[in-house]
Amino acid sequence: MNLLQCVQKLAARFEQADLFYGHGTDNAWDEAIYLVFTVLGIAFEQEPQEGDDLTLETQEISEADLKHIQALAEQRIKLRLPMAYLVKQAWFAGLPFFVDERVLVPRSPIAELILSQYEPLLESAPNRVLDLCTGSGCIGIATALVFPSAQVDLADISVDALAVAQRNIEQHGLTDRVRAIQSDLFSGLLGTYDLIVSNPPYVSADEVAGLPAEYHHEPVLGLVSDDDGLAIPLQILRNAPAFLSEHGMLVLEVGYSWELLARRYPDLPVLWLDFDSGGEGVFAISRDALIRAVW
Numbered sequence: 001m002n003l004l005q006c007v008q009k010l011a012a013r014f015e016q017a018d019l020f021y022g023h024g025t026d027n028a029w030d031e032a033i034y035l036v037f038t039v040l041g042i043a044f045e046q047e048p049q050e051g052d053d054l055t056l057e058t059q060e061i062s063e064a065d066l067k068h069i070q071a072l073a074e075q076r077i078k079l080r081l082p083m084a085y086l087v088k089q090a091w092f093a094g095l096p097f098f099v100d101e102r103v104l105v106p107r108s109p110i111a112e113l114i115l116s117q118y119e120p121l122l123e124s125a126p127n128r129v130l131d132l133c134t135g136s137g138c139i140g141i142a143t144a145l146v147f148p149s150a151q152v153d154l155a156d157i158s159v160d161a162l163a164v165a166q167r168n169i170e171q172h173g174l175t176d177r178v179r180a181i182q183s184d185l186f187s188g189l190l191g192t193y194d195l196i197v198s199n200p201p202y203v204s205a206d207e208v209a210g211l212p213a214e215y216h217h218e219p220v221l222g223l224v225s226d227d228d229g230l231a232i233p234l235q236i237l238r239n240a241p242a243f244l245s246e247h248g249m250l251v252l253e254v255g256y257s258w259e260l261l262a263r264r265y266p267d268l269p270v271l272w273l274d275f276d277s278g279g280e281g282v283f284a285i286s287r288d289a290l291i292r293a294v295w
């Protein structure tokens, strides 16, 4: 079987199986490409499109690789496991990250902000950055790579998640300036940061219960927050000023809980960010604005 036939066959199979997409891809074709290309170690830029001059048609897949791909595809369908957990790799801000069930599959729209070096939010490149609720470390590590002089702390309450983050720090060659710290929100942290960026849990337990099966393979600790999802984001907002430097900035994702937050605290002077590649519920607020705000 050639590579194109394999992708077509898998895409049809995924389509039939009525999978849920939302962990890196949003359709059966891309999911099949994700699987086949990752197993074969092919760069995603080589993706064949229907109607193209399909050079990959001539590339044969070995019997062993085909068996491996088919076995993973069956697990994807039967167990409804996100593909990232099966191939142990997720892409974020154009970078590969090791992932498994100890961490959420990276998908935050903050990736787009990182690639634009947080334009136009920061007055200058930050010296100290905190990625709070770091999971795989994707946000902090990608931020470290766009700010080559920054010292970056990756904080999470979960020792399991931090083991994955540490593996990614090493994979990206950043052990000299990125460290993984166990901390219940800010409790284990010292000093101030020029930038605090966080994609914390912000989904209510009821909503999580109603999510498609794929989400139930992710750590509950990474998703659920009390008070209709707002408990952890509000704790971060209240405590951030003490951990921000004079001109420091907080970037916080609250996803679709943004409506509730905006309704409850209409006077909180946050700047909601727009993303070209989709996603919502991320805002920025400076230390100064947070301190002066009455909310």
Ligand SMILES: C[S@@+](CC[C@H](N)C(=O)[O-])C[C@H]1O[C@@H](n2cnc3c(N)ncnc32)[C@H](O)[C@@H]1O
Binding pocket: 103, 104, 105, 106, 107, 108, 132, 133, 134, 135, 136, 137, 138, 139, 155, 156, 157, 158, 161, 183, 184, 185, 198, 199, 200, 201, 202, 221, 222, 223
């Ligand atoms: C939504 S996941 C985000 C992971 C990563 N930032 C990303 O964007 O893929 C939230 C993370 O917050 C961590 N977490 C939950 N409660 C926490 C707390 N009280 N203090 C620190 N981290 C916490 C979870 O372990 C999980 O790794």
